[in-house]
Amino acid sequence: MSESPPHETRIGSRRAFDGRLLHLRVDNVRLPSGRTSVREVIEHPGSVAILPITTTGEILLIRQYRYAVGREMLEIPAGLLDPGETPEAAARRELREETGHEAGDLQLITTCFPAAGFSNEHQSRFLATNCRPVVYEADPDEGISLVRMPLSELDECLANDDELFQDGKTGFALLWYAWTVSRKE
Secondary structure, three states: OOOOOOOOEEEEEEEEEEOOOOEEEEEEEEOOOOOEEEEEEEEOOOEEEEEEEEOOOEEEEEEEEEOOOOEEEEEOOEEEOOOOOOHHHHHHHHHHHHHOEEOOEEEEEEEEOOOOOOEOOOEEEEEEEEEEEOOOOOOOOOOOEEEEEEHHHHHHHHHHOHHHHOOHHHHHHHHHHHHHHOOOO
16 A cells, blocks of 8 residues: 555654653644644554464463553563564563563564654564463563463353453454454364
């Protein structure tokens, strides 16, 4: 798909906040009508998300407390790109750090902008197959617990477990797998 011409023209910009991870830019824009408006943009380093399938036929999910929503979430492993890191390298690193597993094969599913209305975050989503356990040291501050879902239970879980859809990347990945991969098997 080709890029479309800008609908809005930036006529001014300022930094409103510079954090450790995120930066907030406030842009003044001219609309097609000639009026002006303000756009707040969160600048993000980029991220990866991984749907891991083990050699024994299980999907690896993680349960982790998310401060922004004030509760634990059930998710696929994911994380940020380090400076200069490729999405594939980040996916392999995050999978190891969050699940203690290594991917035998890693396939890019898609890339997307998860929150295009206010952030430039670009996320690469991967399918990791033939995942096997490796020796690793878990980060005690992340508070991650591993949840194993047998592939044989995927359809039932998707039909009956609302928790799987509380996180957008997780709902997408599981539905994608159920629709494209498990239908072929």
